[in-house]
Each structure stands twice: as C-alpha cells, then as structure tokens.
Amino acid sequence: MAQARVAPQGVTFRAANAEDVDAIVDIFGRSRAVAMPFLPKLHTAEEDRGFIAGVISEARVTLVSLDKPIGFMAETEGWIDHLYLHPDFRGRGIGEALVRQAMARQGRLQLWCFAENYPARRFYERLSFAIERQTSGDNEEGLPDILYVWQREPA
Template identity: 40%
Template sequence: MDAAAQVHRMAFDQALPWLVGLHTPDEDRWFYREHVFLNCRLWGYFDGDVLSGIIAFREGWIDQLYVLPAAQGRGVGTRLLDVAKDAFGPLQLWTFQRNTRARRFYEARDFDLVEETDGARNEEKEPDARYVWIRQ
C-alpha cells in the first residue's frame, strides 16, 4: 500500500501542481490502507522492481489510476485500464477538468464525457468531469 500511495502522490503532484501539499504522505498511506485496499481491486504495473503504475477499481467505477511521470506515454496506463475494462463494464470515473492530459487519455480510450461540475462536492473544490465507458 505504501508504494501505491507513493505512485499516486508523485503522479498527482506532477499532473496537478496547484494541489501539491493537499495531503501528507501519512494521509496518503492511510487512505490506501483504510479505503482503497478495502473497497477496490488494486493492480500494479511493475518495471523490474519498480511499481510504476496503479489502478484501483470496483464494479462500475475506476477510483484511482496513476502512472509515475517517468513511465507515462509508454502504455502503462492503457494496460492497467484494460484490466478494469476486462473485469467490468460499464465503467465511470471522475477527473479534474484542468487535467487535460488525463481527459485526452480517457477520451482516446472510448470514455465519453457525461457530466461536468463546479467542484463543490469534491474535497479539492476543483471543477471535475465524469466519464463513462460502455463495452461495445
């Protein structure tokens, strides 16, 4: 769980630098141990001994998908996303509206934008977007 939390933090901070420092490493580890691990299937992608990407998903939802910045653009996220797609369909997820790289990633993999919010309901108070994927 510690390694998954670290991948999450490194990728999150790179993609969303305006939210750096939102949580401490201890809070990240607690979140993975007490929430993600208990409620989701968690898969990792390893490059040798290095955990370079993670996906946490449950029926109908992708809760987390993070890839280390150094491993992005090499198919890691797609491989992890395919694990969830093989397990469940349809799937939905939230991402921040300003995270244009993530939005392009999901749209290129057949996720459709179905909702945008002002962020009032999320912890970060950051406008977000909900995407849905339906198996063809």
C-alpha cells in the first residue's frame, strides 16, 4: 500500500448533525459540479437538502473542517456511502484520512464510484480498493459505475 498522506494541520473531524445540513449540501453540490461535470442535474437544491438530512439521520457522517466545513464522509455498516470534499481542498490527504478512519472501524468496505470519475478511481485503487463489479448504469443517473471493495488483511 502507498505511504499515507497526512491531512493538513488544523483539520478537524467530528460527527455531523442537523445544523450541518446546509454546509454539507454546499460541499456536495460544489464537489459534484467540479469533480463530476458529466453528472446530470436531477434534483433541486431543496431535494438535495432533504436527501442530506436523511443521510445525517441514517448514517455515521463525519464532517471535516478547516475554519469552516470543507468535506464529509457518510458511512454505514460495510459501506462508504458518500465522500465529498470542497474542490479547493482536494489532494491534501483529507479524503485519505477519512477513508482510513473508516478502515480502522470496519474490516470490509464497499463503495460505488462512477466509471467516468477517474481521479476517484485512482484514489480508491491507491488505498487498496479493488473492482468487484461494473454496471452499465443501473443507478439514478443512468451512468456506468463500479463497485469497489476493500478487505482488511488477516493479522
């Protein structure tokens, strides 16, 4: 496995709560627009807000801040459901720190990644996630995606 990057000094991680919905919706929208411009716009801002509120109530959501919220990861048993960083803070080890926290908590993780999201694919593969299967687009967006899996090696 490649050497771990260290998140910048001053970055904090905490559990997200209902008061964080607007900040997370902002990160979600900005990140998707920059990192995945190929995605169709399917929902209104209010629908995104309701979606994120539901994610916070149903998943373990870690909010990342550096003076202000800059990213989040939603995790359920065996899954990374969402990982988004504000575009200005990508490539600094923050996403890796989030994923490694999930790896420390769980022995196996799965996640879906759009096939066209090459930077994310490289990121997950660098962290030892392997392709389990691919689809031709049986998701809401109708776009090909990849199921990645990571399994902790036995001690």
